[in-house]
Structures are given as structure tokens and as C-alpha cells.
Amino acid sequence: MPQPISAFSRNLATFSAKLLLSYLLCTLIACAGATDTEAGGIFPDSTFFSIKITIIDIRTKPEWRHTGIVKGSETITFFDVNGEYDMVNFRKQLDQIVAQDEEFAIICRSGARTRRAARYLTQVGYKVIDLKGGVKYLPKIGISLVPYPEK
Numbered sequence: 001m002p003q004p005i006s007a008f009s010r011n012l013a014t015f016s017a018k019l020l021l022s023y024l025l026c027t028l029i030a031c032a033g034a035t036d037t038e039a040g041g042i043f044p045d046s047t048f049f050s051i052k053i054t055i056i057d058i059r060t061k062p063e064w065r066h067t068g069i070v071k072g073s074e075t076i077t078f079f080d081v082n083g084e085y086d087m088v089n090f091r092k093q094l095d096q097i098v099a100q101d102e103e104f105a106i107i108c109r110s111g112a113r114t115r116r117a118a119r120y121l122t123q124v125g126y127k128v129i130d131l132k133g134g135v136k137y138l139p140k141i142g143i144s145l146v147p148y149p150e151k
Contacts, residue, residue, distance in 0.1 A: 041115060041130035044105075046141045054097060054104040055131070058117055061148075063109060067135055068145030070107060075148070078108075078117045087120070094126075105129040110136050 042048075049055075049070065057069050058078035069075060076093045079085050098104045104127070106114045111132040118130035131137075135145060 041111070041118065041132040043132045043137065044141065046143060048105075049143055053129075054102070056094065056097065056104060056106045057108070057135075058106050058113060059108050059135075064148035067109075068147050070135070070138070070143070071146045073107070075151075078106075079113050091124075098126075100125055101127060103127040103129065105131050107131040108134045110134040 055070050055073040057064065057073045057075045059075075060077050060079075060081055061075075062081070064075055074097050076090060076097070078090055106117055106121075106128055108114045108117075111130070111134045114130045114134065115132075118128045121128045133140075138145065
């Protein structure tokens with residue numbers, strides 16, 4: 001016996017409400033310590049840097065020397081000064097720092113390079129967070145950079 005329309009409507013409304021609440025809860029959990037999410041990218045807030053997550057700075061060595069780096073971050077150049085990249089070498093270095101199924105974050109100067117790198121890394125199975133705004137954004141949230149330790 002088919003349900004009356006009103007019972008169907010109630011069930012649909014209940015299901016929709018539960019679905020919306022589940023989505024909102026997942027979004028809140030995923031965005032803890034961040035604001036303005038977009039396609040895997042976040043503008044971090046100051047609490048993001050207090051959580052235990054590996055941060056990879058993908059800028060060039062001259063940039064690290066000039067501005068410094070996020071305290072505790074790892075450094076691997078993704079794009080060289082000519083805008084070229086060596087994906088095989090980058091992934092070899094990355095795999096020495098993080099496992100492919102381990103969540104980590106990447107940062108550059110302004111966020112343009114990390115957006116492109118994160119897109120690729122996500123496509124090949126890495127769990128990467130793109131730190132939007134790059135190191136230029138960090139002073140706005142009270143994060144200071146530390147001198148680059150020459151290796």
C-alpha cells in the first residue's frame with residue numbers, strides 16, 4: 001500500500017535535515033583550525049600551526065633565505081626559478097618525509113604554486129592541504145617566520 005503524500009513528505013524532510021546536519025558536522029570537523037575552504041585549500045588561522053601536521057614549503061632556496069620559513073616546516077622546491085618542475089625528484093623527496101596516505105600541508109609565497117601542486121598531488125593519491133595565501137598571509141594571523149637553516 002503506497003504511503004500518503006504527507007507521510008512521504010515528512011520522511012523526505014527528515015532525511016534532508018539529517019543529511020544537511022551530517023554535511024555541516026563533517027565540514028566543521030574538516031575545517032577545524034581553518035577558514036574559507038575551497039577545493040582542498042584553506043586560509044589557516046593561528047591555531048592551525050599548533051596542530052601536529054607536517055608542513056612542506058615548496059618555494060625556492062633563495063625565497064627561503066630571503067623571508068625565512070614556518071618553524072618546523074620541511075623544504076622541497078616544487079617549481080624552480082624558471083617555473084619548471086621535476087615531479088619524479090619532488091615525489092622522491094616528499095616520500096622521504098610523509099607517507100602517501102598521511103595528511104600534510106604545503107605552502108608557497110602567495111598560494112598560486114601550492115594550488116597547482118596540491119591539485120596534482122591529490123590526483124596521484126596524496127592527502128594534501130593547500131595553505132592559501134602562502135607565507136605572505138601569515139603576518140595577518142600573527143605567525144612569524146624563522147630563518148632558513150642552511151642544509
